[in-house]
Amino acid sequence: VGEFELLARLRDRLPAEGGHVALGSGDDAAITVPRGAVATSVDALVEGVHFRRSTAPLDAIGHKALATALSDLAAMGAAPGEAYVALGVPGDLDEDGCLEVLDGLLALTRRLGVTLAGGDITASPVLMLAVTVVGYAPVPERFVRRGGAQAGELLVVTGQIGGAAAGLLLLEEARLASALPADVAEGLRERQMRPQPRLEAGQVLAEAGATAMIDISDGLVADARHLAQASGVGLRIDAGALPIATGVAEIALTLGRDPLDLPLGGGEDYELLAALAPEAAGEVLARLEAAGTPATVIGQAVPGEGVKIRGAAGEAMDHAGFDALSR
Amino acid sequence: VGEFELLARLRDRLPAEGGHVALGSGDDAAITVPRGAVATSVDALVEGVHFRRSTAPLDAIGHKALATALSDLAAMGAAPGEAYVALGVPGDLDEDGCLEVLDGLLALTRRLGVTLAGGDITASPVLMLAVTVVGYAPVPERFVRRGGAQAGELLVVTGQIGGAAAGLLLLEEARLASALPADVAEGLRERQMRPQPRLEAGQVLAEAGATAMIDISDGLVADARHLAQASGVGLRIDAGALPIATGVAEIALTLGRDPLDLPLGGGEDYELLAALAPEAAGEVLARLEAAGTPATVIGQAVPGEGVKIRGAAGEAMDHAGFDALSR
Numbered sequence A, B: 001v002g003e004f005e006l007l008a009r010l011r012d013r014l015p016a017e018g019g020h021v022a023l024g025s026g027d028d029a030a031i032t033v034p035r036g037a038v039a040t041s042v043d044a045l046v047e048g049v050h051f052r053r054s055t056a057p058l059d060a061i062g063h064k065a066l067a068t069a070l071s072d073l074a075a076m077g078a079a080p081g082e083a084y085v086a087l088g089v090p091g092d093l094d095e096d097g098c099l100e101v102l103d104g105l106l107a108l109t110r111r112l113g114v115t116l117a118g119g120d121i122t123a124s125p126v127l128m129l130a131v132t133v134v135g136y137a138p139v140p141e142r143f144v145r146r147g148g149a150q151a152g153e154l155l156v157v158t159g160q161i162g163g164a165a166a167g168l169l170l171l172e173e174a175r176l177a178s179a180l181p182a183d184v185a186e187g188l189r190e191r192q193m194r195p196q197p198r199l200e201a202g203q204v205l206a207e208a209g210a211t212a213m214i215d216i217s218d219g220l221v222a223d224a225r226h227l228a229q230a231s232g233v234g235l236r237i238d239a240g241a242l243p244i245a246t247g248v249a250e251i252a253l254t255l256g257r258d259p260l261d262l263p264l265g266g267g268e269d270y271e272l273l274a275a276l277a278p279e280a281a282g283e284v285l286a287r288l289e290a291a292g293t294p295a296t297v298i299g300q301a302v303p304g305e306g307v308k309i310r311g312a313a314g315e316a317m318d319h320a321g322f323d324a325l326s327r
Helices: A003-014 A058-074 A097-110 A162-173 A174-177 A182-193 A201-205 A220-230 A248-255 A261-265 A280-292 B002-013 B058-074 B095-112 B164-173 B172-178 B181-192 B198-205 B219-231 B248-255 B261-265 B277-288
Strands: A019-024 A030-031 A036-046 A080-088 A115-123 A126-139 A153-159 A212-215 A234-238 A274-278 A295-302 A309-312 B022-024 B031-032 B037-046 B079-089 B115-123 B128-135 B155-159 B212-215 B233-236 B274-277 B297-302 B306-310
Touching: A003 A097, A019 B181, A030 A080, A030 A115, A036 A058, A036 B079, A036 B128, A036 B248, A058 A080, A058 A097, A058 A126, A058 A182, A058 A201, A058 A212, A058 B079, A080 A097, A080 A201, A080 B037, A080 B128, A097 A115, A097 A126, A126 B037, A126 B079, A153 A280, A153 B248, A162 A174, A162 A182, A162 A248, A162 A261, A162 A280, A174 A182, A174 A248, A201 A212, A201 A274, A201 A280, A212 A220, A212 B058, A220 A234, A220 A274, A220 A309, A248 A261, A248 B079, A274 A280, A280 A295, B002 B095, B022 B233, B031 B079, B031 B115, B058 B079, B058 B095, B058 B181, B058 B198, B079 B095, B079 B198, B095 B115, B095 B128, B155 B277, B155 B306, B164 B172, B164 B181, B164 B248, B172 B248, B198 B212, B198 B274, B198 B277, B212 B219, B219 B233, B219 B261, B248 B261, B274 B277, B277 B297
Parallel strands: A036 B115, A080 A115, A115 B037, A234 A309, B079 B115, B233 B306
Antiparallel strands: A019 A030, A030 B037, A036 A126, A036 B031, A080 A126, A153 A274, A153 A295, A212 A274, A234 A295, B022 B031, B037 B128, B079 B128, B155 B274, B155 B297, B212 B274, B233 B297
16 A cells, blocks of 8 residues: 555545644644543454454445444534544555545544544554544533433433344344345344444433433443443343344344343444433433434333343343353 | 453553543543644554564553654644553453553653543454544644745754664664664664654744644655645755764664665654744754754755755765665
């Protein structure tokens, strides 16, 4: 890869300066002039660990690298700002391939109002993307951390869960698709390859006073545990209330697995899990619905610690042993 | 690598919040409250491309990853702020090894007043570090870009050059060391493995009104070309004035190479190249000397374009064909 030539071709695709950005790519550093408080997060995707080029198109890889990073900002309730990308390019990926990766990423920046403001390109034995994202709030207290949930509050999850893990299984074992209508299988694969960071929903939840929030990247139970531990509360999740993505149950059935494995433990859904006061819930759910990201009450915070799953009949279920499917 | 356990052990080593940082590692994102203008840069180091574990100690790898990123901030004249690290960990590097890498990085943060505020850890086929750094200035105009040099201004370079490339040759071919006193050889290897970002010198140059600045990572001539092109001027460099590091000439002699190859084309010195008005030069050089980073006038900006090297006898020299030694 001719680094300078590739950088020049890439720069042609970048938007002009705007928003917080006073100077974009092309100098030693980008210059921004933020007002208020800043949230910053970093996420790296590595070929063979987080994706395979044999199953994911190049633009989807670029999309996912940015989406997973932005999901952390969504979980803070941040308004989107800038992104910076370190791209590791293997010898068998040519300049056009690099641009496909970056085009997938740029398409998402345009849709979400994010500015790609800089980055670095280097040779690498495998395709690698490390994405740093920056988001904003008027004051630091407006950001929603993990540690504010209190007993008695409701637990809300955005969108549907289990779909990304089912999509991964479909990508890895094509025969599983025969259990599903073609459009449902395609939808699940898309969930895996092109997750949608819930930036708008995160801001709605932050404005509505969510007391704790996290994105579900490691699986609902694993991330619920992080939230419970940071908040010093227990969480009770009602299995019957979970908004499980269409087709997930059929995939589990075909594999002879517990139908709750994927929604509870699969991970990579990049939905938001938030705690909020019961009296705020009605209006928040209506606003999320209006914003195009419906959310569901799936349980509540209780005194104590840890995460307990309650089955449809009210019995306690032990789901401590979920395996991480894809990290 | 157990990501959560490693993160917990790493977090124990991080400083408490302070400076611009309202919330450090441990949530979905770090929170900062900047005032004024922000410069952000990203730099990635990949094993086998930028370093080898067979020649560089783990802590030096961590040091260099942060140092090369901070060098870009130094070239803006930024005051140091935060760093964020994406770490790719190969299967043969255990948790203690990861901590050695991070300890090298943390030692540099402490020395320079940088806060390691967040990051990501992932599996990777090779050791990989992508470092994002953030620096500050009161107003965006205080940052020094590449494009402001004007004909008649002086060209200044900090420190000494050629040492990093000579150090790389010494690391790759141990027999070369016999041409040098042991401490000189060790000093050159250190220049390669542990470059010192010129943050303080960069701020002195920015305050003194440097009109254009860049760090010398790609080699003096290559980076001078970037500055010349961005500024729309030509640059004339006097070969006889170059502050060539001790031992570089002996290495070149041993290899039968032109003694100017390493200082002009070797790269990785991470010194600063700046343009400034002749009337400002005297005081700036004195202040840099007092700050422990002497600088040297090596030429000037002239009408026209491109970079010309003038030999000791005043004749023009053609050094267009420098090979990049290590990128």
